[in-house]
Amino acid sequence: MKKYITLILLTLSVTAYAQHEHHHMPMDSAANAQRRKDMNPKEGIRKLEPRTDKMQQADTMMMSSQLSRDLPMSRNGSGSSWMPDETPVYGYMIHGKKWMSMVHGNITARYTGQDIFKNGSRGGHEFDAPNWFMGMTQRKIGRNGLLGINAMISLDPLLVGLDGYPLLYQTGESYKGRKLVDRQHPHDLFAELNVSYAHRIAPNTDVYASVGYPAEPALGPPVFMHRTAASNNPDAPLQHHYADATHITFGVATLGFRYKNVKIEGSTFKGREPDEERYGFDAPKFDSYSMRLSYNPSSNWALQVSHGWLKDPEAMHAGHDVRLLTASALYAKKLNEDSHFTASLVYGQNHVVGEGHTLPSALLESNLQLHRTALYGTYTFVRKNAEEFDLEQQFPGNPTFNINAATFGANYILAQIKNTDLRLGAQATLNFSPTALRPLYGTTPVGLEVYLRINPSLMKIMSGHRHQKGMDMSGMKM
Secondary structure (H helix, E strand, C coil): CHHHHHHHHHHHHHCCCCECCCCCCCCCHHHHHHHHHHCCHHHCCCCCCCCCHHHHHHHHHCCEECCEEEEEHHHECCCCCECCCCCCCECEEEEECCCEEEEEEEEEEEEEEECCCCCCCCCCEEEECCEEEEEEEEEEECCCEEEEEEEEECCHHHHCCCCCEEEEEEEEEEECCEEEEEEECCCCCEEEEEEEEEEEEECCEEEEEEEECCECCCCCCCCHHHCCCCCCCCCCCCCHHHHCHHHCECCEEEEEEEECCEEEEEEEECCCCCCCCCCCCCCCCCCEEEEEEEECCCCCEEEEEEEEEECCCCHHHCCCCEEEEEEEEEEEEEEECCEEEEEEEEEEEEEECCCCEEEEEEEEEEEEEECCEEEEEEEEEEEEECCCCCCCCCCCCCCEEEEEEEEEEEEEEEEEECCEEEEEEEEEEEEECCHHHHHHHCCCCEEEEEEEEEEECECCEECCEECCECCCCCCECC
8 A cells, every 4th residue: 555655645736736727609700710710609608708819828838729720628528539519628728838738637546346245156356446646748830730649657566456446347468478357457568659639620620640659549429537427437338349449549549530529530450459569569560450520519518430450359269350430429518617417429340350249338427527426327237148258168158247346436535635635435346147147256246446546626717718727838848
């Protein structure tokens, strides 16, 4: 526990940056002028005042979406995916003369116990600290260009372990030549190093290109760590390898086109999942492909459908390609200055080429933040086969099993220091075992977790602009 306490104290000191918080209007005055033309006073939008020099300067200092100068930063998901515009943003802003930057992430020191009543023989327990940290920076190029750089790391290999953490019914990846079963694999130290360039070719129209090593292709919804509806749960969803497992891919190139609130994009990338050498870089390949269509019908919704053709993704299942289909609907609603509701509905399915298996999954997750208190829940359905559980010998013919699990949790902000939250929380998971697996897992094994979490505070809107809290760093050189 000493290393966790030390890391918590270190994190508090490192993350005590100045913050300047964004608002949902775009950066450029040209785009603002277009929006003023489109505004309808009958819909309750007040007529805009003439812009002053200070207002023009404020817009110049605002951070936009990573892939469009005309979209709000809150639309950023992981990779090039979209979130609803009303998505709450937790992060630290740093303003330079030419570069705009944001830092976000979290660390959760916890105790997790799977099957605490020992209904079966597959549970486990441990103290660990899942975590991730991400930096984003951007600068405008000329009148229409936008250059973005993202970097993300995770200390999971050190603070969770190279074989991951216990999580009943989770499968995917391997360690020391054995499948990881009832464990969630750790994320690599280097989770994203990505460079992008977006260009506005007409009002409301952008094209962009990005290259990453590692990075995330245009496939699936925003990864679970970046979905606000999932952010309070320290565990990865059981659906992870059915929807968003490609978020760490060693070799990705993506092209995209946006018109208003519709975007189509495609990627080529390495299909094989990261190997078990968690501190290094895998050899890049471009042997797999994906396409994604995204649509945000309003500021509260983000919809997407995507398809991926993955070449040989599993090391322990070599020679088997996978077709991955996903669809999702994300919802976000601001309730007041420090309260909001978010929810996600995600469908994903893996079709193993040559085997005839189509394995579907569905996930419903929600989070209600009421001032200092958060209440959240998740319901997951996945269909997995005996091979995924490493049970081919016990179940000849490789049958499939329907897995259902429900999680309920809550946390409370104990303290806020330099725009950093310290949260105390707990959650319980009820797993519903299929009949065939009850001799191993029990009928309804229960998981329990208690945790302390550190993360940036919520960025708040003040008088139509994101209000700065803390020391002003707008003159900082980047």
